[in-house]
Amino acid sequence: xxxxxxxxxxxxxxxxxxxxxxxxxxxxxxxxxxxxxxxxxxxxxxxxxxxxxxxxxxxxxxxxxxxxxxxxxxxxxxxxxxxxxxxxxxxxxxxxxxxxxxxxxxxxxxxxxxxxxxxxxxxxxxxxxxxxxxxxxxxxxxxxxxxxxxxxxxxxxxxxxxxxxxxxxxxxxxxxxxxxxxxxxxxxxxxxxxxxxxxxxxxxxxxxxxxxxxxxxxxxxxxxxxxxxxxxxxxxxxxxxxxxxxxxxxxxxxxxxxxxx
Amino acid sequence: xxxxxxxxxxxxxxxxxxxxxxxxxxxxxxxxxxxxxxxxxxxxxxxxxxxxxxxxxxxxxxxxxxxxxxxxxxxxxxxxxxxxxxxxxxxxxxxxxxxxxxxxxxxxxxxxxxxxxxxxxxxxxxxxxxxxxxxxxxxxxxxxxxxxxxxxxxxxxxxxxxxxxxxxxxxxxxxxxxxxxxxxxxxxxxxxxxxxxxxxxxxxxxxxxxxxxxxxxxxxxxxxxxxxxxxxxxxxxxxxxxxxxxxxxxxxxxxxxxxxx
Numbered sequence: 001x002x003x004x005x006x007x008x009x010x011x012x013x014x015x016x017x018x019x020x021x022x023x024x025x026x027x028x029x030x031x032x033x034x035x036x037x038x039x040x041x042x043x044x045x046x047x048x049x050x051x052x053x054x055x056x057x058x059x060x061x062x063x064x065x066x067x068x069x070x071x072x073x074x075x076x077x078x079x080x081x082x083x084x085x086x087x088x089x090x091x092x093x094x095x096x097x098x099x100x101x102x103x104x105x106x107x108x109x110x111x112x113x114x115x116x117x118x119x120x121x122x123x124x125x126x127x128x129x130x131x132x133x134x135x136x137x138x139x140x141x142x143x144x145x146x147x148x149x150x151x152x153x154x155x156x157x158x159x160x161x162x163x164x165x166x167x168x169x170x171x172x173x174x175x176x177x178x179x180x181x182x183x184x185x186x187x188x189x190x191x192x193x194x195x196x197x198x199x200x201x202x203x204x205x206x207x208x209x210x211x212x213x214x215x216x217x218x219x220x221x222x223x224x225x226x227x228x229x230x231x232x233x234x235x236x237x238x239x240x241x242x243x244x245x246x247x248x249x250x251x252x253x254x255x256x257x258x259x260x261x
Numbered sequence: 262x263x264x265x266x267x268x269x270x271x272x273x274x275x276x277x278x279x280x281x282x283x284x285x286x287x288x289x290x291x292x293x294x295x296x297x298x299x300x301x302x303x304x305x306x307x308x309x310x311x312x313x314x315x316x317x318x319x320x321x322x323x324x325x326x327x328x329x330x331x332x333x334x335x336x337x338x339x340x341x342x343x344x345x346x347x348x349x350x351x352x353x354x355x356x357x358x359x360x361x362x363x364x365x366x367x368x369x370x371x372x373x374x375x376x377x378x379x380x381x382x383x384x385x386x387x388x389x390x391x392x393x394x395x396x397x398x399x400x401x402x403x404x405x406x407x408x409x410x411x412x413x414x415x416x417x418x419x420x421x422x423x424x425x426x427x428x429x430x431x432x433x434x435x436x437x438x439x440x441x442x443x444x445x446x447x448x449x450x451x452x453x454x455x456x457x458x459x460x461x462x463x464x465x466x467x468x469x470x471x472x473x474x475x476x477x478x479x480x481x482x483x484x485x486x487x488x489x490x491x492x493x494x495x496x497x498x499x500x501x502x503x504x505x506x507x508x509x510x511x512x513x514x515x516x517x518x519x520x521x522x
Contacts, residue, residue, distance in 0.1 A: 039301070039307060045299075150407060154408060161408075
């Protein structure tokens, strides 16, 4: 029974599918139950109180689906709600902040780490605290990049407007000498080409999704074989969710089950 | 009692404050009760079923606040939910589609009208139907402009990235000879300078907010004098809501009351 229990993963929408994809690569024998709170996306502009309420409902839904572990695959929800979800649930809870911060702390050579994310994630100070916990001497330079989410969702990664905004967001961090940049939002992996290009070869990009998959692997141990059946749930399902979600997952998102939370 | 009952106005967020501002200009004696569903914004990427459910809850909240008339100051909600709100409420209900379409039909000389809005508004076909009801010979050319909302909210109206995206969205409409362009989203008035510049002097911009205020004025009759007390409610209140909302209202948004729907 325990063996077939899925890994629960939730996000405010479809961005967390980049984390789901990383989990499938790292733990191919594990089934996933993914919930996108697409009826209430985005969390990034909402207040911490509202985000905590929504995150708890999502986590409890996944518990109801038999999840043996819950991944909060949303930086905003991890920043605001990982403690309350951990205190409420009787199982391991993995957020995206801590693994990403740990990987960045191991990666930086000059101790200057950039973090980009939504306004809520940056304002929460969570990455700053998580990096300081690893090494209080790390200089953390942050930038909120509010246009990156819609640009990624609209498939405009290669548009010149995206390039212009990336320059505006990232150049101040590069000018201050960062050698490591944490993608503090699950949408940003789709923009890696333009982000890496603007930052230049002196900056290593840290994708939290891979760090999260590694953290989950240490908790669930050896992964069984076979072809696990993944399930996808969303609080609102549209052609857009399937279309854009497929781009984030990296494969066709065929069946998405509608749930009312 | 009836004289002091407020005009109820709701929107998915803060964009409808451009409609509230137009109502205050046109009907300075009327008090407003404005509700922004900021905890669930945006509606533009959600399904019609979800939008109808949310719109009904917003309208019923305003009725509970003693509203004598309800304005759906959100194109997406007007497109999907004006009928169900009208059928449910026992008072006049004004959406933003019909007044804007009527003004555009009166404005066009060559019968070629452009409409821009969110993906949901454009896909709903509501403007196309409303314009056809006025004149079946009008050629309606549409474009979804998904990046315009975040660009307006982030105060990037003057950014070159906004100019590039405006050219991409609008040039196909201009090339096909429109002489009138309907701003089918309450956020777009903040982008009028760049939109008008890209369209050129041969295109008249129709701002639905003014058309809505006119439609409401015909329903409530002469406006009383005095300094009515406006009330602002939101389902999520943050510094961001007050800051960006003030830009949309055109004046400081001091007190916003949090409500849970």
